Amino acid sequence: MKHFKHLMGITLFTIAVGTAYGCNLKPKENFGKAEKQDTAMLTTTVSEKPAKQFVKVALLLDTSNSMDGLINQAKAQLWDIVNEFTYAKCGNETRPSLKIALYEYGNDNLASNEGYIRQVIGFSSDLDEISEKLFSLTTNGGEEFCGKVIHTSLKQLDWGKNADDLKMIFIAGNEPFTQGKLDYKDATLQAKEKDVIVNTIFCGNYEQGISTKWKNGATLTGGEYMAIDHNKQVVHIDTPYDDIIIKLNSQLNNTYISYGALGSKKKAQQSMQDSNAAEMEEAVVVKRAVSKSSRLYNNSSWDLVDAIEDEDFEVSELKEKDLPQELKGKSEKEITVYLESKKSEREKIQKQIQELNKKREAYIAKNQKEEAGELENALLSAIKTQAAKKNYRWD
Missing domain, CATH: 3.40.50.410 (von Willebrand factor, type A domain)
Structure with a gap:
């Protein structure tokens, strides 16, 4: 394998x-x-x-x-x-x-x-x-x-x-x-x-x-x-860091703010793929969480936190019907402040996962x-x- x-x-x-x-x-x-x-x-x-x-x-x-x-x-x-x-x-x-x-x-x-x-x-x-x-x-x-x-x-x-x-x-x-x-x-x-x-x-x-x-x-x-x-x-080699990374993965999911026609469907898909990984083995969930903390996991098409990083994206162009419930009725400034706070929260969690993964990889290298x-x-x-x-x- x-x-x-x-x-x-x-x-x-x-x-x-x-x-x-x-x-x-x-x-x-x-x-x-x-x-x-x-x-x-x-x-x-x-x-x-x-x-x-x-x-x-x-x-x-x-x-x-x-x-x-x-x-x-x-x-x-x-x-x-x-x-x-x-x-x-x-x-x-x-x-x-x-x-x-x-x-x-x-x-x-x-x-x-x-x-x-x-x-x-x-x-x-x-x-x-x-x-x-x-x-x-x-x-x-x-x-x-x-x-x-x-x-x-x-x-x-x-x-x-x-x-x-x-x-x-x-x-x-x-x-x-x-x-x-x-x-x-x-x-x-x-x-x-x-x-x-x-x-x-x-x-x-x-x-x-x-x-x-x-x-x-x-x-x-x-x-x-x-x-x-x-x-x-x-x-797969289990490590002392796996459970912590899995908990951080759940916290990471809470930083995704879906929007647009596909938003809710794509967020559900994200959750389902976590479940599919869990059906394989706990270590697969950990590896997926590490991927989700990397630059390759980008969901700007449905997640507002990723979307605000795109040069062509403008918060002012968002339509009320495309906003998630927690942002409906909010001003452009309020939406921006909210998304920036979620971005900061996400970056902190991703950094924690990356740091734990370095320790995890060292543990695997030692015990493999x-x-x-x-x-x-x-x-x-x-x-x-x-x-x-x-x-x-x-x-």
Whole structure:
């Protein structure tokens, strides 16, 4: 499971890397005749950067009968992924964001004319929604067409054309990579043309994954091939700090002030994902709470405390009908004072969670048994190697 944990940690790091400024600080080498242009023109060309740069990660999960363990691991490890890559940096010192998409394939409940493939969620940075979609997955036997699902994700998702974006696919399953009418080689060629790296995760014996072309599917785009035991139970280490973090998480929820048409629904979703984490294990609740204390957990679309941080948001433009009950009838100044107090309260709680998590991580490091030749270290190293080509690093 640790293998899948970092595999997904890798993925979610990737997720954590969308930024308003390009990560590649070096001027493009191919300027055509730029060298012959005057200095002013060259300066203008070099300084132009895309308005947004992203790390985009698509998770393609096999949901056939044999994959219950894989889905459970994904549910348990989502927050490890976010927390692992909260500290990713671009070369210009900015902290990037993250976009994650989720597909399921190989399930008899899915349409046969679509190749037993379904887009569960397109690229999103809404962590609660991603969690909700993961928990909605169920398994049922079916045909598993790897080439088809890769092709579909490349076609349906907006990967963008920015050469500095980090774009990755992680596909997990246990049937031959060659199944289906669409040749996986054609699909990986399409990925390469879009500058998308395909990483493959075979759920089973390492050598069997090689013989069934999972390794070749990754190699064709410069990706990594990994083999995991998808039925292995996730091992969590309880710490003396867990109960305190869980209590702080409840206090943190009270700082969210919903607004607008989706406000109450999204706040309920937040609570439900806390409950889903609790159904997995107490440690998963703790990891989710740590994620909620990080910069990657932003809900400005429905939470007024996050919204007031947006440059384009104006309290004066709020309509009475969009306000929560506690703010109805309040003046603009009263609303602002209230939200600032909630912001201060939230920051204090988030800081406490982060400080406790440092102690928690130190406790885990001290009490965790070392495993020789762990795949997770190799996975993390491989992903960072791919990211380094785009000038990303971790601090």
